[in-house]
Amino acid sequence: MSETAIHVEGLAKDYTRRVREPGLWGAVKGVFFSRAQVIPAVKNLGFHIDRGEQVGLIGENGAGKSTTVKMLCGILVPSAGDVRVLGHQPWRERRQLAARIGVVFGQKPQLLWDIPVRETFSLLKEMYGIPDAVYQKTYPKIVDLLDLEPLLASPVRQLSLGQRMRCDLGAAVLHAPDIAFLDEPTIGLDVVAKQQARELIKWLAREFGSTLILTTHDLKDITETCHRVILLDKGGLLFDGSIKAFESRFARERRVVAELERPLSPAATAKLKAKLRALKLRIAEWSGQRIALASNHSASLNKAAAALLASGAVAELDFERTEVEEIVRRIYTRQKPPATAGGHGR
Amino acid sequence: MAVDRSRAGSWRAYGSVFTHSFSALLAYSASVWVNLLAMAAGFAFTFMVWHYALPAGPAQAPFFAYLALAFAANFSLGVAFERYVGERIREGLIATDLLKPVDYSWFFFCQASSDMVFQGFFGLAVLGVSFAFLGPALLPASGAALGLGVLSFALAFVVQFHLGFLFMQMIFATHSNYGPFTLRMFMHLTFSGMFAPIDFYGGWFGALAGWLPFRHVIYTPCAIYLGRLQGAQVGQALLSQLVWALVLMAVSRFSFDVIRRHLTIQGG
Numbered sequence: 001m002s003e004t005a006i007h008v009e010g011l012a013k014d015y016t017r018r019v020r021e022p023g024l025w026g027a028v029k030g031v032f033f034s035r036a037q038v039i040p041a042v043k044n045l046g047f048h049i050d051r052g053e054q055v056g057l058i059g060e061n062g063a064g065k066s067t068t069v070k071m072l073c074g075i076l077v078p079s080a081g082d083v084r085v086l087g088h089q090p091w092r093e094r095r096q097l098a099a100r101i102g103v104v105f106g107q108k109p110q111l112l113w114d115i116p117v118r119e120t121f122s123l124l125k126e127m128y129g130i131p132d133a134v135y136q137k138t139y140p141k142i143v144d145l146l147d148l149e150p151l152l153a154s155p156v157r158q159l160s161l162g163q164r165m166r167c168d169l170g171a172a173v174l175h176a177p178d179i180a181f182l183d184e185p186t187i188g189l190d191v192v193a194k195q196q197a198r199e200l201i202k203w204l205a206r207e208f209g210s211t212l213i214l215t216t217h218d219l220k221d222i223t224e225t226c227h228r229v230i231l232l233d234k235g236g237l238l239f240d241g242s243i244k245a246f247e248s249r250f251a252r253e254r255r256v257v258a259e260l261e262r263p264l265s266p267a268a269t270a271k272l273k274a275k276l277r278a279l280k281l282r283i284a285e286w287s288g289q290r291i292a293l294a295s296n297h298s299a300s301l302n303k304a305a306a307a308l309l310a311s312g313a314v315a316e317l318d319f320e321r322t323e324v325e326e327i328v329r330r331i332y333t334r335q336k337p338p339a340t341a342g343g344h345g346r
Numbered sequence: 347m348a349v350d351r352s353r354a355g356s357w358r359a360y361g362s363v364f365t366h367s368f369s370a371l372l373a374y375s376a377s378v379w380v381n382l383l384a385m386a387a388g389f390a391f392t393f394m395v396w397h398y399a400l401p402a403g404p405a406q407a408p409f410f411a412y413l414a415l416a417f418a419a420n421f422s423l424g425v426a427f428e429r430y431v432g433e434r435i436r437e438g439l440i441a442t443d444l445l446k447p448v449d450y451s452w453f454f455f456c457q458a459s460s461d462m463v464f465q466g467f468f469g470l471a472v473l474g475v476s477f478a479f480l481g482p483a484l485l486p487a488s489g490a491a492l493g494l495g496v497l498s499f500a501l502a503f504v505v506q507f508h509l510g511f512l513f514m515q516m517i518f519a520t521h522s523n524y525g526p527f528t529l530r531m532f533m534h535l536t537f538s539g540m541f542a543p544i545d546f547y548g549g550w551f552g553a554l555a556g557w558l559p560f561r562h563v564i565y566t567p568c569a570i571y572l573g574r575l576q577g578a579q580v581g582q583a584l585l586s587q588l589v590w591a592l593v594l595m596a597v598s599r600f601s602f603d604v605i606r607r608h609l610t611i612q613g614g
Contacts, residue, residue: 015610016610075441
């Protein structure tokens with residue numbers, strides 16, 4: 001039986017916000033009177049994560065991801081519900097838990113602002129009581145994977161956002177944590193640095209069997225490093241399962257994409273559209289030399305491909321699955337049911 | 347690879363916080379010089395005010411000796427860390443502080459200690475310059491006064507830190523360090539004995555100043571060192587200082603534990 005890393009049951013967090021009227025007069029009145037507004041950030045959340053799992057926590061802005069992570073780390077106290085992280089109740093046993101977890105908050109640097117990065121690392125070594133044997137293994141590897149060598153002698157305040165993020169990520173996993181909570185760890189990173197960060201995450205899981213909770217808006221981070229997705233929506237759980245299950249639940253749709261040698265004549269376009277109308281497809285794209293059609297039914301897509309080829313203008317034809325990023329975009333924007341080819345897809 | 351978590355947050359860790367915080371203070375050399383200039387100006391101004399306000403006579407030298415010592419003590423026991431922590435609470439950066447496997451209060455105690463040692467060098471400079479003008483009036487009343495004065499100064503730091511830690515917690519409710527810090531400064535400037543010995547205060551105001559813990563930050567160590575407190579008064583003052591240090595430590599730790607549960611950090 002696998003060991004439990006995180007168990008969450010009925011978790012909720014409400015924030016109270018003071019609401020003031022707008023404008024200068026509102027600000028003056030607000031000094032004396034303001035109305036309290038309770039905002040439910042997380043609602044009745046429940047999930048279970050085993051040791052060694054790599055889980056992506058996604059959701060649109062304000063979905064409750066960061067609040068959930070902060071409760072799991074012991075920074076915030078929940079309004080209701082129960083949380084166990086590595087057997088600890090986080091907000092009661094903050095210090096014991098802190099020694100076993102590593103956390104990155106992409107927007108809140110934890111490095112010491114005024115001293116060189118190398119010094120912060122040595123401070124963290126003492127703070128976490130990292131044995132020399134472990135430090136000698138993690139430190140050079142982290143420096144190598146994140147290409148930190150040129151940054152080690154610089155005070156943190158002199159680093160760019162991306163450089164600081166790389167250092168922050170390295171600092172968070174220096175003690176080989178049992179669980180790494182990475183909240184937007186690739187924010188501000190260029191494509192090369194993003195890949196380095198993903199390699200580091202994979203190394204951590206491989207080398208130390210660390211459990212990973214990754215919150216990000218870059219879905220590639222998740223598809224490359226996680227096998228499971230938890231999707232939050234307005235503070236509640238919308239989906240919890242493998243990436244494969246996520247795709248099959250939200251992305252049953254596939255596409256046939258045709259690149260044309262030349263644009264179709266109006267007559268050929270009308271003829272092709274008439275054929276497609278009967279197939280109840282969604283027109284995802286219909287531009288000069290590119291046509292993309294989407295459907296949940298393979299048979300319809302096969303017939304559409306045949307119709308496209310019959311037009312005689314197709315240079316290249318391809319079948320595509322919907323990318324996870326596209327699925328998430330549709331969930332966030334609550335896209336209406338697909339229009340069919342008979343209607344007006346675009 | 348097994349990692350030994352039992353060493354996390356050990357005394358070595360706190361020592362490391364102290365040394366790294368001290369290094370951070372040295373990061374801005376220009377600021378160090380501005381700090382020194384501001385201190386010299388403030389010191390000269392305070393002396394001039396009292397020079398004109400106080401009638402010339404034999405009481406002047408002991409009074410100025412107290413003032414110089416009080417100024418040096420105040421400089422060493424500054425309240426810089428509260429502003430720093432206040433900002434961190436306001437900006438939500440406290441989240442990253444709470445992620446460290448150390449005791450929050452001890453963590454900032456070590457940082458404040460490094461502030462004290464750093465500022466202490468300037469305090470010693472104040473005493474050096476003052477000695478050139480005041481001479482033997484600035485020497486301790488006796489060997490015992492020197493030893494007990496140093497002990498009292500150490501206790502003064504503990505009192506000062508925990509007073510600051512308590513005031514800092516108000517920021518959890520106010521979400522800005524503006525109000526709490528002003529209140530703190532008012533209490534400190536009025537009741538610590540920074541501008542005049544507490545034994546100068548009379549009536550109900552003197553009684554109030556004599557009861558509040560603020561006097562233990564400046565007045566008590568300076569008065570013991572210079573012999574303004576004698577015999578049993580010294581023992582009573584040290585005992586009172588110790589009791590306040592322990593009470594403030596217990597109250598500030600307990601209240602932090604309670605108030606932390608109401609912490610709000612919104613946004614990623």
